[in-house]
Amino acid sequence: MHNSSGFTYNRTAMTDQQFIYLDNNATTPLDSEVIEEMLPFLTTFYGNPSSGYAFAARARKAIDLARERLAALLGCEPPEIVFTSGGTESNNAVIHSALQFAPLGKHVIASAVEHSAVLRPFQDVEKCGCSVTFLGVDRDGNLDLAEFEAAIRPETALVSMMWANNETGVLFPVEKIAGICRRKGVLFHTDAVQALAKIPIRLRDTAVDFLSLSAHKFHGPKGVGALYVNRRTRLSPLIAGGGQENARRGGTENVAGIVGLGKAAELAAKYLAEGNCSVRSMRDRFEKAILESVSGASVNGADALRIPNTSSLSFEGIESSAVLLLLDRQGICCSAGSACRTGSQEASHVLRAMNPNGDGARRSLRFSFSRFNTEAEIDRAVEIVPKVIEKLRQTAAPMQRGGFSPVAMALPGTP
Ligand SMILES: Cc1ncc(COP(=O)(O)O)c(C=O)c1O
Numbered sequence: 001m002h003n004s005s006g007f008t009y010n011r012t013a014m015t016d017q018q019f020i021y022l023d024n025n026a027t028t029p030l031d032s033e034v035i036e037e038m039l040p041f042l043t044t045f046y047g048n049p050s051s052g053y054a055f056a057a058r059a060r061k062a063i064d065l066a067r068e069r070l071a072a073l074l075g076c077e078p079p080e081i082v083f084t085s086g087g088t089e090s091n092n093a094v095i096h097s098a099l100q101f102a103p104l105g106k107h108v109i110a111s112a113v114e115h116s117a118v119l120r121p122f123q124d125v126e127k128c129g130c131s132v133t134f135l136g137v138d139r140d141g142n143l144d145l146a147e148f149e150a151a152i153r154p155e156t157a158l159v160s161m162m163w164a165n166n167e168t169g170v171l172f173p174v175e176k177i178a179g180i181c182r183r184k185g186v187l188f189h190t191d192a193v194q195a196l197a198k199i200p201i202r203l204r205d206t207a208v209d210f211l212s213l214s215a216h217k218f219h220g221p222k223g224v225g226a227l228y229v230n231r232r233t234r235l236s237p238l239i240a241g242g243g244q245e246n247a248r249r250g251g252t253e254n255v256a257g258i259v260g261l262g263k264a265a266e267l268a269a270k271y272l273a274e275g276n277c278s279v280r281s282m283r284d285r286f287e288k289a290i291l292e293s294v295s296g297a298s299v300n301g302a303d304a305l306r307i308p309n310t311s312s313l314s315f316e317g318i319e320s321s322a323v324l325l326l327l328d329r330q331g332i333c334c335s336a337g338s339a340c341r342t343g344s345q346e347a348s349h350v351l352r353a354m355n356p357n358g359d360g361a362r363r364s365l366r367f368s369f370s371r372f373n374t375e376a377e378i379d380r381a382v383e384i385v386p387k388v389i390e391k392l393r394q395t396a397a398p399m400q401r402g403g404f405s406p407v408a409m410a411l412p413g414t415p
Contacts, residue, residue, distance in 0.1 A: 018331055019331040019332070019333055020331055020332050020333065020373075020377045020380060020381055021333045021370075021372075021373070022332060022333060022334045022367045022368060022369060022373070022377075022381060023333045023334050023335050023366075023367075023368055024217075024309060024368040024369055024370040025166050025167075025169075025194060025217070025310060025335075025366065025368035026335055026368070027216045027217065027222065028216060028217060028218060028219045028370050029219065029370070030219060030220070030221060030260070031219040031220075031264060031267055033263060033267060034219060034220055034221070034260045034263045034267070035260075037259050037260065037262075037263040038221065038256040038259050038260040038263075039256075041059065041062060041255045041256040041259050042256045045058045045059055045062070045255075046059075047059045048252055049063055049252075049253050049255060050242065050244065050252070059253075059255045062255060062258075062259045062262075063083070063253055063255060063258050063259075065259075065262055066083075066258045066259055066261055066262025066263075066265075067081050067083075067262070069263070069265045069266040069269075070226060070261065070262055070265040072265070072266070072269060073196070073201070073265040073266075073268055073269045073272075074201055074211070074213075074228055075201060075202030075203050075204050075205065076203040076204055076228055077204075077231060079231065079246065080203075080228055080229055080230060080231050081226050081227075081228055081229075082226060082227045082228075082235070082245045082246070082248045082249050083224065083225075083226050083245060083249065083253060083254070083258050084224075084225050084227050084249055085223055085224065085225065085254070086214045086215075086222070086223060086224060086225035087115070087117055087191065087212050087213065087214035087217075087225050088117040089225065089238070089239075090191075090212030090213065090225055090226065090227040091115075091117045091118050091121065091160070091189075091191055091212050092117070092238055093227055093235070093237070093238040093239075093249070094158070094210045094212065094235075095108070095118070095121045095122065095189075096236070096238045097234070097235045097236040097237075097238070098157050098158035098187050098189070099125060099130065099157060099158070100236040101157075101234060101236060102155075102157035102158075106130045106131065106155060107130070107131040107132070107133070107153050107155045107156045108122060108125065108130060108131075108132050108156065108157055108158045108159070108160070109132075109133045109135065109148070109151055109152065109156060109158070109159045109160070110122050110132070110133075110134055110135070110159070110160045110161065111134065111135050111143060111161050111162065112135060112136050112137065112349070112353045113137055113141065113162070113165055113167075113349070113350040113353050113354075114160065114161075114162050115162065115166055115191060115193070117191070118162070118191055119134075119349075122134075122160070133151045135147060135148055136353055137170075138354070139354055139355055140170065140301050140302065140303045140304040140354070141165060141168050141170035141300070141304050141350070141353075141354050142172075142304050143172055143173075143177075145173070145176060145177070145180070148177065148180070149180055149184075152180075152181075152184050152186055156184075156186045157186070157187065158186070158187045158188075158189060159177065159181050159186055159187070159188050159189070160188075160189040160190070161174065161177050161188075161189075161190055161191075162191040162192070162193075162195075163190045163191065163192040163194070163195035163199075163201075163211075164192070164194040164195035164198065164199070164306075164307045164310075165194065165301075165350060166193070166194045167300075167312055167350040167366055168300045168301040168304075168306070168310065168312040168350060168351075168354075168366075169194070169301065169306040169307040169310025169311075169312065169368075170301040170304040170305070170306055171195070171199070171304070171305045171306060171307060172190075174190050174192075174195075174206070174208065175205075175206050175207075175208075177190075178190070178206050178207040178208045178209075179206075179207050181207065181209075182207035187209045187210070187233065188207065188208055188209050188210070189208075189209060189210035189211070189212070190208055190210070190211050190212070191212045192211045192212060192213055193212060193213055193214045193217055194217060194307060194310075195307060196213045196217070196218060196268070197217070197264075197265075197268035197272065198218075198272075198276065198279075198307040198309055199272075199307060199308075200272055203228060203230075208228070208230065209229070209230045209233045210227060210228060210229055210230070210233065211227070211228040212225065212226075212227055212228075213225055213226050213227075213228075215260060215261035215264055218264050218265075218268050219264050219267065219370070219371075219372075220257075220260045220261045220263070220264030220265075221256070221257050221260040221261070223254065223257060224254050224257030224258060224261050226261065227249075229248065235248050237249055237250060239251055276308050276309075278371060279309045279369050279370060279371055279373075280308035280309075282369050282373055282375065283308060283309055283310070283367075283369050285378055285382075286311060286367060286369070286381060286382060287299060287313070289382040290311075290313060290382065290385055290386065293382070293386045294315060294385070294386045294389050294390075295316075296315060296316030296317060297313055297314070297315050297316075297389075298313070298314050299311065299312065299313060299314075300312040300313070300314055300351060300354065300360065300364055301354070309368050309369045309370060310366065310367075310368045310369075311367045311368070311369075312351075312364055312365070312366045312367075313364060313365055313367070314351075314360040314363050314364045315363050315364075315365070315389050316363065317363075317392075317393045318363055318389055318392045318393060318396065319362060319363070319392075320336040320362060320363055320364055320365050321336060322392055323365060323388055323389065323392060324336055324365070326388045326391070326392065327384070327385070327388055330384050330388065332381055332384060334365055334366060334367045334368075335365070335366045336348070336364065336365060336366070347361035347362050348361045348364065351364055
């Protein structure tokens with residue numbers, strides 16, 4: 001692809017190897033239209049948006065436009081948006097703020113399957129004397145709403161429940177949870193990093209107080225995100241400094257990143273309006289083909305509502321780390337759970353919460369799709385994945401008798 005600024009961008013030519021990228025919940029490729037809009041703010045229009053002269057007004061106006069575009073995607077008002085460095089910062093900002101304003105005897109609630117960007121700060125506040133309730137989920141990853149309501153106490157300062165799970169794609173009934181919190185006078189935050197741009201969201205029809213999002217999950221740049229703060233809700237800044245973002249987040253704005261986020265939001269709204277059809281149909285075709293061709297394969301969260309791009313599959317008789325290695329050799333990028341845990345030996349906390357006594361957490365793979373995937377890539381993945389699983393199963397049996405590694409055994413003959 002060639003654009004007016006002379007910049008050439010080709011998604012696959014950027015590495016030596018041809019690859020099939022099925023890990024779009026970890027991050028997504030930048031849309032070339034996003035890059036095109038960002039470039040002038042990395043080169044020509046470098047003014048500080050807080051400066052008073054006309055040259056800097058160009059950057060200020062670009063931020064205003066990004067705020068409007070994101071507000072349109074979220075169904076909220078532009079002043080309700082605070083730009084941040086991403087999902088992790090947005091989550092931390094909410095938890096910090098809610099506890100600043102909370103009276104003594106604080107209590108917070110989250111699900112046990114939240115991303116580490118919620119779990120870790122909650123574990124930290126627990127160490128500082130705050131009481132934390134982590135609510136479990138059923139085998140499909142669903143929350144029990146009655147159990148949730150019963151967990152709310154008079155001193156509960158904040159409830160944080162993700163909109164879509166990053167590992168399984170399972171959706172929580174966030175509008176209902178927000179309604180319960182509003183009735184009980186408790187602040188409600190949702191980590192919507194994986195839901196945004198995948199399902200329609202209209203915040204003005206909900207009782208959500210805070211929502212976190214991240215640009216790199218929907219074809220925008222990394223290191224930029226936003227926090228929605230309902231206009232009736234106070235926010236005490238996590239990062240205090242200059243009065244940027246209406247004194248809600250200090251620091252000179254990441255202008256090019258914010259411009260990229262805004263453009264990505266505008267494009268996402270367009271694809272959402274078209275129903276994200278290609279992504280859903282590719283995911284469904286992939287899932288159906290794998291279930292039909294691989295015995296002992298099942299979908300994690302099969303009976304739950306899920307975002308249209310995610311397929312978390314469990315395979316009997318394999319170790320996901322071994323499959324990942326072999327798929328990597330075949331140029332297929334996917335993941336054993338969340339990207340943050342790749343390389344660690346720890347099994348997925350999400351899959352363990354769904355089935356504490358099973359071993360599905362060690363036998364699962366996450367495939368996540370985007371509008372940049374092609375039908376040809378799905379064809380190829382559907383051909384390779386069953387062969388890799390079969391190869392590993394064949395080598396696992398002698399390993400169990402003789403104690404050698406299925407990965408080492410499978411490498412020379414990888415299909
Ligand atoms: C559900 C969820 N929340 C938060 C994050 C963190 O977002 P960021 O990478 O922008 O900090 C991620 C990223 O994987 C995520 O999937």
